[in-house]
Structures are given as C-alpha cells and as structure tokens.
Amino acid sequence: MYPDVIYQLEPALSHYTIMATLNPSNHTIICSMRFNYFNSESLPMDVLVFNVYPNAFRPSGYIAVDDVHGVGGEKLQYQVEKTVLSITLPEKVFPGLNYTVTLDFKVKIPPREYRFGYSAKTDTYMLGNWFPILAVYDEDGWHTYPYFQDGEAFYSEVAIYDVSITVPEEYVVAASGWLTGEESAGGYKTYHFHGEPIRDFAFTASKNYKVTVEQTENNVTVKSYYFSQHERGGKIALHVAKTCIELYGRLFGEYPYPEFTVAETSLGGNIAGMEYPTLIMIDHRLYNTWRSLELVIAHETGHQWWYGVVGNDQYMEPWLDEGLTNYCENLFFEYQYGPEEMQAVIQTTVKMNYLIYVDRGRLDQAVAKPSYAFGSPEAYFQIVYNKGAWIVDMLRYHLGDEKFFKAMSTYYQRYKFKVARISDFIEVFNEVSGEDLSWFFEQWLYNSGIPKLGSEYNVDKGELGYNVSLSLFQLGSVFKLKIPIVIYTEEGSRHVFHVWFNSSSGSYSFIVRDRPTQIIVDEDNYILKVQVFTSLKQARLLKAFAMTLISLVILLAASSALWGYSIYKKGFEEKGKKLSFGPNFFTLFPRAVALGLRERLTRRPEALLTILTYTFVSGASVLNYLLLGSGAITWFMFVLGGLILLNMHLTIAYRMRDEIATYSALGGNPSNIAGIYISGNLSSAFIGGVLGVLWAITAYTLKMYFSYIRVEEIEIVKGSVYGLLFCIVVSLVSAIYPAVKVSLLVTPSILRIWKLPKNKVYITRTGDYAVELRLPFRFPIEWFKDLVTYVREKYNSSIWMRNLKWECTPETAILSFDRDTIDLVSGREGTCNVSIIAKRVGESAEWFMKVQSKGTIYARNERIVHQVADLVRKDILEWFCLK
Ligand SMILES: [Zn+2]
Known part of the structure; x- marks a missing residue:
C-alpha cells in the first residue's frame, strides 16, 4: 500500500515513509510508517528506540501503536513506556547495513493551542513531534529525554522523509520538506511531501489558509500560509522570511533546501513561534503586531541554521x-x-x-x-x-x-x-x-556572575591636548573585560579606545586634542554588566544604604520576635465553654468592630507593634519583588512575619479578653467573635501594609537614583499591589489560630478577673464576694427576663425582689431602683450604664447594690450577702456565658 517513491537511496541516512490520514471529526491521524534504519554507528544494533512525544499529552493526546512488523511481515516485539517506544529487532543490524520496520499507529490530537494540538477557535491543526522519531544514539546510549513543555528538547539526526498526508478537501496543508505531488479523490486530498536530509517533519492544516509565495535570490521558494483575515500579516511574514533566508545565507552559508514555509497557527499561552525543519509555526496573535511578527519570524528562520541544518x-x-x-x-x-x-x-x-x-x-x-x-x-x-x-x-x-x-x-x-x-x-x-x-x-x-562595573574620570589640559584619566573598578568578582571607551569632543569628533580590564580597579589615560565633552564607558552596551556607577562614592553610598536597610529590617524582625515571645509567655491560662448566639447581633456587630479597632489603635502598645510588623512584612515584600524577587525570601518572610504576628495576635487576644467578653455578653458566638477579631486585624494589616508600601517605594526610589537600570513604573505598581496583598494574606493566615482561641476564651473565671474602664460592659470581682456588672450597650430585654426567671427559679428570688424591684411580664421587664426606674424595652436611651454591684463593706459586711448615677440599694444580712455574692459570682456570670 505504499506509493512508489522514487529516490536515490542515500546510504548514510535512515528513511521515513509515512502515510497519514487526518480525521478532523475525531481529531486523529491514522498512520502507517515504514522506517528504513541505516546503522551509522560503529556497533551492531538489536533494538531501535523512538521518541513518541504525543504520549506526553495523555490522556487527551497520545500515540497508540497497533502493530510493528519486520521486513518479511513478521510481528516484532515492542514496548511503549511514556514517550519512549523500543522495538526489538529479530537480528542484529551491523554497521553500514540497514533494516526496515513498519509501524501502524493512531495519533490522538489534544484539544490544545500548542505546537501539538488543534485549535477549535481557528480550526487549525498544529502537528509538531507527532510521529515516532528515532532517538539519537551515541556513546551515552539512546537519548530519550522527557517532553519539555517550556522549550525544546527534540534531538534527532537528519533523515530522508517521504510523507503523504490525506485530509478532507477543504483543508489546506503546510508541511516540512517540499511538495512533490497532490491528488484529490472522494472528497479527500492527498499531499506528497519529500524532505532530504531534514531533522524532523511537522505539518499544519487549516480550512482558513491562504498562501502567498516568493522566490529568494537563490531560488528558494518561500511560502507564507496565513489565515484569510490576516493578509497584511501574511505578506509581512513572507517578506521577513525571504529576507532572512537570503541574509543568513550570505552571513553563515546557503539555505540548503528548495523550500521554506511559514505557517500561521494557534500556539496559545505565551508561545510566539516554533521551529521545525523547513517549516516554522507562528502564532496568529502576532499577525497584527508588525514588530513582534518580524522579530519572531527572524528568530524561527534563524533556527533553520541553528537546530535545523546544524x-x-x-x-x-x-x-x-x-x-x-x-x-x-x-x-x-x-x-x-x-x-x-x-x-x-x-x-x-x-x-x-x-x-x-x-x-x-x-x-x-x-x-x-x-x-x-x-x-x-x-x-x-x-x-x-x-x-x-x-x-x-x-x-x-x-x-x-x-x-x-x-x-x-x-x-x-x-x-x-x-x-x-x-x-x-x-x-x-x-x-x-x-x-x-x-x-x-x-x-x-x-561560569555565572555578572561584572559590576564602575568608572570615574578626570580631565586636565596638558601640552599636547586634553588628558583624560579614567579609573575603572569592579565590585565583587573580577572579570576579564575588553571595554570600548568613547570620548566626544567639543569639535564633534568621536574617539574610540579599547581597554583591557581584568582587576578590581585600573587607571587609564587618553589624550585628545579638543576639549572632551563626554566620556562614555561601553557606549553600545556590548559588555554584559549590571551596574554602571558614575563614581565610586555613589557605589559606596549605595552599599552603605543597602546595609543600613538590611540591618534595620533584621533589627525590627528580631526585636518584634523577642517582644512577642516575652508577652506570649504570660499566655493563656483560661479556656472555656462555647457561647450561643444572642439577638441583636447585627446592630451590635458594627459597634463592636469599631470599639475593637479603636482599642487596638489607641489603647494597646502591642497594637502599634502589630502595625509596624505589617509595615515590615509589606515593605519587605515590595522590595523583595522589585530588587530581589526571590521565592525563598518570600517564603522566609511569610514564615517569619507569620510567626511574629501569631505571637502578637496571641498576646493581643490575651489582653482583649474583656473586649471579647463584651462581644460574647452581647450575644456573639465563637464564629462571630472570630470574625470580629479577624476583621479588626485586617484593618491593622491594611494600615500597616500601606505604610510598608510607602517606605518600600521610598527606599526603592533612592536605590534607583544610584542605579543604571530603570524599571518601568508599572513594576512599582505591581510590586505595591503584591506587597499589600502579601501583607493581608499573612494577616489572615496568622490570625486564624488566635481568632479561634479568642472565640473560645469567655468563661466565668475569665469574667471574674476582668477590669474594664467606664462605659464598657464589665464584670469584675474586687473582693472575695464583690462582683460588678456594667452594660454600656443597649442589650436585649429578653436577657433580663431570662435572668430574672432563672434567678427566681434557682434561688431565693425574694432576696432580689426585696432590694431590687423586678417586674417581669412576658412583654416587659422593669428594673426598679430606689430613685429611678429604667424601662429596658422602650426607653433605649438611658438603659446604658446599668450597674449591679455587690460589695462587702468592712467587718459589718454591708452589701449594696448600686446603679451608677441612678441609685444605691443596701442589703444588711450576712446570709444574703453570701447568697448574693455566690449568685452573682457564679451563676449570673455562668448564665451570661451560657447565653
Ligand atoms: Zn528559538
């Protein structure tokens, strides 16, 4: 079933004869390949190893080998492992002899815009590295490298290719090699391509192709296949390809084939072009961008020399x-x-x-x-x-x-x-x-490394003209450099000197007749180097600045860590029960957040330190992005910043217990409290983050002042956004654990020791039996109803009723005192600052309950004292907690 291919058998080359039928309905190619192996090694071979790259695309793309036959039609043993196919030959093939194997296989093309795949969007097939290609054998054995997605790792010897490609008639095929014939039958079209000696064979097929053709001065036919809407791009592609074939031919040696093809394709991602012998694939997105199109075609055409021929x-x-x-x-x-x-x-x-x-x-x-x-x-x-x-x-x-x-x-x-x-x-x-x-x-x-070159010069008027003395210096490793020095003079003349420089500093002098106006070291930037300081002083200043910055950062990090650790040690001795969610949460929540933030910003020393830590985290990450960009440093900062902040959070959480109790007394459940905590913390992270970005940009701008390199402003914006985001992510991650801890903190025993300033809910024990409760917010009437019921049922309610007047109906609860009555339902204003204080007064053990600025009530009974004290200390508080 093979066409009679007429060719002069080139004894030193292997020969691929492939018949391929592309079936667009299921994106497969059905292939039969006859491979005539020529042993050009110096030892007999009994196995042939092929790279089958489509298998790197499993499961959406692969090669399925159906059958492998030998010369006489006998079945041969073969094995496919990932992208490697090994065929065991029935006999040894000696050097200088050849052996033919026949392979039947199916290629499944993945739905992917890439050098191997198809694009549904542009209806184009890109078929690079699609068939079994013999691996290179040398003293290291067979070279079977894994598929390299980010670049090329295709390594093969040149061979003769005869490839017949059958496609539905509406498809146009562009391929490696050159067209030797085509025929149509039954709605299908078959193209015959020949290439010799070429290193690989690739093709593309599209319904949308148009083609334009030109001859080079040496009669190479250059073809440009382009999508019909990209006529101008297609012509530019043709012009650049033709120019490059001629130009590189003159510079390096003639292009050795009769044809060269540029094919527009969909390569996807950030791939602009892909080289194959005598065929290059160019991404369609470039066909409207002339400069990039020129650049990429000039590049891929260059590969015909470097990779294709050599x-x-x-x-x-x-x-x-x-x-x-x-x-x-x-x-x-x-x-x-x-x-x-x-x-x-x-x-x-x-x-x-x-x-x-x-x-x-x-x-x-x-x-x-x-x-x-x-x-x-x-x-x-x-x-x-x-x-x-x-x-x-x-x-x-x-x-x-x-x-x-x-x-x-x-x-x-x-x-x-x-x-x-x-x-x-x-x-x-x-x-x-x-x-x-x-x-x-x-x-x-x-070797790696880049010279850090600096220079300084001085001009004197001498007898013969002007004396230019130039000092060069290298910071860090010393490189051997030949450097062009250009001197422009007043008269407009340009003098070029070449100096050899291979020590850490050197002095040179030049004499020019006219007064120099400009002295430029390496004007055309031939020498690979990173910094050109205009004076040594600047270099030193930059170094000093960098050192100061680094030591400041280290100092801040270390002191924060120590400080955080020392207060953390005071730690948490409290642990507690879960609280349930109370009513009015949504009206209380914003106030609680505001209160928490104010607390954090104004009252607590660690708040400032937290913000400073965020400043450090965000600033350092911006600088890391702009100056260093090291992933390792990012991770280090993430962990270090995270640990410091974790410590601070835990400390703050410890100090915030009163505040947290307020939230819980107001009805917050653990997740509400954790949420409040995290949102308050995010505000600190944001403030710190913005400050960090500001100092980083200031430091970076200073550094840029001394630097030869200018980075686009967009990078600074990007760096700042990254820094801020980084800071917020660190804050979120490091606050989770403390927030969970905080949410579980509220227990009676904690309530017992709280001391709160005025206008806060606070419950405190000041003596053995003294408990004080103040509620600054409007709190739900149901609580009081419940409290009263609870107390009535569990204890001798008459104690309460005798001294404090409670009236409780299903609709209202009125708490009456000697001098005043507070309506807890309707009179929402004025319901704040309710205090119930039980206090033992000296030996007489007089107890009083007091409503701050409202009235005072006394209890004079020892038994009552104890009972009230116990009640308030344990049960009311517990009731609150259970609430
Ligand atoms: Zn390249």
Missing part, C-alpha cells in the same frame, strides 16, 4: 541553538533597518530584558546548562535566550565582524547536517580567530 542536543545544550538564534533576530534588523535600529532592538528585547531580570534579584546562572537545570521557565528564557544572545554580541564585538562571521560560517559548513556541541563551537572559534578564546567561553558560558 543540529544540537537541545536538552543538554540549549544555548547552542537558542542563544545563536536569538542573536540572529538582531541581524535581520541590522540589515533591514540599519545598525541604530538593531541597537534599539537588541538593547530592549535582549539586554535590558535580562538586566531587569537580574536587577530584580533573579538568579544569574551559567548559560551552558541543560534545559531542565534552570529552575523556572523565566530563568531558562532569560539565561539561555537573552544572556545567551548578549554573549554572542560580545563575541562579535570582541572578534570584529570579519572574524566573527567567518567563524560562524565555518561552524555552519563543518557541522551541516550533523550534530554539534558547544565544545565544537569553541574549537571553530579558536581556530578561525587564531586566538585562544577559552577564557571568554569559560567566563561567560560556563
């Missing part, structure tokens, strides 16, 4: 393709718009991008590392792509254009259709430049 292990040495390619983008701008535009592009997209990353404290790392070793997608991108491209720019500056491009094209020619390593790249550069560049690559690729 292969590399993308997993272990990603710099070798991404670093070089990310630099290539800039060459397009240099050619198309001139060196100034190229400078503008490389400074913003590569250099400042990376500097901002480092300035925010993200970890600088060595470039020559495996993809998985960077710790985050951001780090991978910033180090491999941006730092990587900056290093290539430095290399070009260091060698000069002639040597640089000669070395690049030598590298290309030497490793064309092969796989190169970074060591091969270095070897070529050493050879072509005629100098040993090991120090350069060691310093920039294999």
